[in-house]
Amino acid sequence: MIDTSAFQGKRAAYFTLGCKLNFSETSTFGKMLHDMGVTTAQKGERADLCLINTCSVTEVADHKCRQAIHRLVRQNPGAFVVVTGCYAQLKPQTVSEIEGVSLVLGANEKAQLIQFLSEKWGEVLGGADISVPDGLDEKTKSGEDHYFVQKTKDIKSFAPSCSRGNRTRYFLKVQDGCDYFCTYCTIPYARGFSRNPTIASLVEQAEQAAAEGGKEIVLTGVNIGDFGKTTGESFVDLVKALDGVKGISRYRISSLEPDLMSDELIDYCAQSRAFMPHYHIPLQSGSDMILKLMHRHYDRQLFADKIHRIKEVTPEAFIGVDVMVGCRGETPECFEETFEFLQSLDVTQLHVFPYSERPGTSALSIPYVVSDQDKRERSRRLLELSDQKTENFYRQFIGTTAEVLFEKAPRGKAMHGFTKNYVRVELPAAEAREEYDNQLMTVRLGDFNHDHSALRVTLK
Template sequence: MTDSTVFLDKIAAYYTLGCKLNFAETSTIGRSLLAQGIRTARQGEEAHICVINTCSVTEQADRKCRSVIRKAHREHPGAFIVVTGCYAQLDPEEVAAIEGVNLVLGADEKLDVARYLDLLEHQGQTPHVIRGKTKDIHTFRLSSSSDERTRHFLKVQDGCDYHCTYCTIPKARGRSRSGSIKEIVKETERIASEGGLEIVLTGVNIGDFGRNTGETFLDLVKALDGVEGIERFRIGSIEPNLLTEEIIDYCASSRRIAPHFHIPLQSGSDDVLRLMRRRYDRALFRSRVEHIRSVLPEAFIGVDVIVGTRGERPEYFDDCYHFLEDLPFSQLHVFSYSEREGTAALQIQYTVAPAEKHKRSQRLMRLSEEHLRAFYSSQIGREHTVIWEHGQYNGLMMGHSENYTRIAQPYDAGAVGTISRITPTKMDVSGGFLL
């Protein structure tokens, strides 16, 4: 490790793209640099070091990463620019060719930024690329974000052993692996000691937790439910085939596990699910959603859907739409399919035109708005436990209830980070929150 005294007056700026997992990892990188004497840049302050944690889930994500790298170079023209994350792992040479980049770190090297700071003295020379092969990534590195006083994102799992035809993530993050329950509980206790109230469990495929430790995701949930000081835990996105009825039933009886589920469907057509090589069919998906509704009728259920994937013929999309129409979800998260080099989906001949993708996306987004308004309407007049968050919006402050209902009240700086029992009386005209 580099001598920390070398960097005592250095300043770092951080840029994070993509998922909450990336935010947790960037925060961990920030803490490691702070331990070396490198503080975070304040608003408008020029940094000596820029760390850019990238995403590569779509071609649009790659373009945005390139744009952010160039922006960092403009805003901090003399900075040592470090680029890491999924884009850096998948295409390190392309990243290294962008003007201003000094160091490219792969997925396994991501959390070791501090170890490579002695390369600062070589700034201006050919960019350094330090990236191992994805197949050699075996270690799990615990990460958590602390960007808000109230909500923290805790990485409990990384990598994925699934090989869906449209996805590059297994190539970017490696095989599924996780930390031990003991170390994760210890980290949640640390977060609680610092005043954290809510923790979101994140990972690439969190339901696969424990593959390398002999533990299970249900074991983890039960252990976390006993951690004092945390108001609630939210389960991040979890595959429907790994969200067992036993997990759902435990959540219904738990003290701290929030009644909030985020489940990737990806398509409501069994034909498309087979083309995607997903590990379930829509009958299983429906059974999971209906079981949640039977034991947790007020739960918020978010569902991911991809439109326009290769092979999604018009009749398959119609099949998907009709499946979703009467599914009792709360909100859809709609994504347009993006071609990714090296994926098996490119072998599927039938393609969907961009205009048709947009049309299908708009139909599902309108359906989502209808369901979300109906869900929010059902929450009016019910008492909720709300944790008030940072930010002011037209004189209002926002918070989320245990079942992820977004609620607003007149802004009060002293209320940030506090908990209220509150009963909303109406919906905002936008339909985006309750008052």
Template sequence: MPLTYLTHTFGCKLNFSETATIARMLEERGLQQARKGDHPDIVVVNTCSVTGEADKKCRQTIRAIARRHPHAAIAVTGCYVQLHPEEASSLPGVVVTAGIDRKLQIAGYLDRWLAERQPTVDVNKASLIKDFAPSCSRGDRTRWFLKVQDGCDYWCTYCTIPKARGRSRSATIEQLVGQASQVAADGGREIVITGVNIGDFGKLTGERFIDLCRALDTVEGIDRYRISSIEPDLLTDEIINFVASSRRFMPHFHLPLQSGSDHVLQLMRRHYDTSLFASRIEKILHTMPDAFIGVDLITGAMGETPAHFDESLRFIERLPVSRLHVFPYSERAGTRALEIRPRVEPSERHERCRTMIAVSDRKLAEFQRRYEGTTRKVLVEHSVSADGHMYGFTDNYIKVEMPADPGLFNRIVDTRLTAGGKDFMKGIPAK
């Protein structure tokens, strides 16, 4: 019988893209994905370390996997592993511990384990990571995720990503156009452009992110591109104008704000202020009035007084965005934020988080309400769910629930939108 495997992924879209590539490599070696309820021979865990809670969940999950599948060989990789290699390698069942730049060598390390029963720990220092590991995968979604860039040179005071992912680096435009062309050949309709700091694309190659976008726009067969997240100081008028004029790049942006207080932004060592951020939102909506704009926000950061939080709240309430992704601040060892005072108590961080989430819920409801009774194109992304529905997204990223029709899977369908649930609208496909 062929060996079987399972994967478990924490964190960002970039991680999901890389995990799917690892799974494909395992299948190329003859492994099969384990069925539900079976005990796999191999489990690959791609970890995250964006918060202390993320580290905790990674440890708990690896221990739970070892208890549930005591005979499985566990391979761990990702940001938590990069930052805490000794701790990760000591967890029960772990036989492969692979650093950020070793992710796509996991299949080879597992070959060695199966042949020699010798564990592998291969974690390079982040400062020594130079190579870019390409990744473009679908996983279990209709959308494909194209990794164009990795690493970050920004060194914000609260963040460990540069230590975990290394310096900014990327593929070439030629390589990425080739991968997008292969997605089209495989029947893909939509590609999400992913990376840690994608606006920094081409820093070492002399290419630019706008040039990448223009090149991808020429790939026949891809109907939709989405820019997953881009720093506001790197989102130029040139990029916004290009997206507005492109037939394939969707009116959908995701921008990390982190705080609506200029004082807190300075403490964070962000590369913009609220005035610049607001100007980016204004430019997007001036050129694309229907655009969906998601915003990342941290509450209770070191140095955020009640007055600073109120300032941030007022700024967010005035900002014409579609949805917030809100996270309470989490202390990270080795970051300069730990030197900042005052410190906000965890209970207060979470209370501020709940306040911002309530604002987000109102903004999303208002955004969706604008489109009740309208018809928009929906890419039907998911096969039939247990409750007999299918789901997809409009061009401007409204999630739509519709009656099940497997014939619509991976098709773009004109759909009439009606009122729906908290984070989706109901849709009736046009006949």
């Protein structure tokens, strides 16, 4: 039993970098601390506790993590500063040596955040002397005993997360870790091997979200199509089970590897009650040679087949695609293959990422290096292509009616929301009402707003 008396009335500040999964986890940490009596520090208030959930997908991400840590330490003198997440897992000693950092928790240990805080922060506050959580090997204790990180092969725990935070939609963590070990990626080293909870436990979390008034849930994870490695279940079985949860009107799948996207799943989502016509599929490269160098698990033909299948059964589907530019080995000819391939596909939006060298990855052995200037130019071209595709997709729906889930907006500002197929809409401030927040409403879609980020709508 944890004595929470020492934490009553304390204030916490949170900062998250990286993916939706990180944001979901941070929100869950915040809820857990709130239940212990810790409130969220408001703007201008000094926090007693700072929690930073880090990313390490690129060198830029690492730099942003260090900046965020320094900033929170500076803004909250004397605070107990906890750093977790991917950067903490990969560089624990580096993080622990940053002035002001009190505790560093790796991917395995963040599941036991409250226990660690009860001991380490509790000591500072004069709380009860509680032993280090069971199962923590002495070898993971290092330096001055304030960073705890298991080796990747020993990461076994799964930290559940289904949280809304300040957002309208909930984020349900269904899977963690990855077994793919692509040549450019550090995520398997930062989050460990693929693992997941049971379908029954996830259905229970979705039911709780519905009881709290949630209407939309995004399924998050590292490689969610790999769901079932731990429990012997399957991702399509999870989708079918969640589709039956009463009260949840919408589900979105955050990202799904093309080789794990079965025709059964595509066909089921096309006729399901609540799974939206919205897909996010990582391609990374449209060159088969580069896909092999990356150790991806598919070729361009398989990817194209999946896109065609989706559009065959769900013509209105929004399809976002991840593309990496400038990776080692990507000659000008390989990039042109990617560009032409993406031009030919009926996809909606490109998420473009310049390749970043990551220490310890096998991609560093590939000899051909792309200059930063070429990376920028290739990114520019793909982003222009993305803008064209997104605008063309939006234009199809001007003049039609659609159901929109509206999101809370500051008083006097326009409200925004999304259609089932992820078209972003804008309701003018003059028509916006607080009671529309988190409500499903029918609208008529008009033309683009001033910056082409959404379609203006009127209520039906």
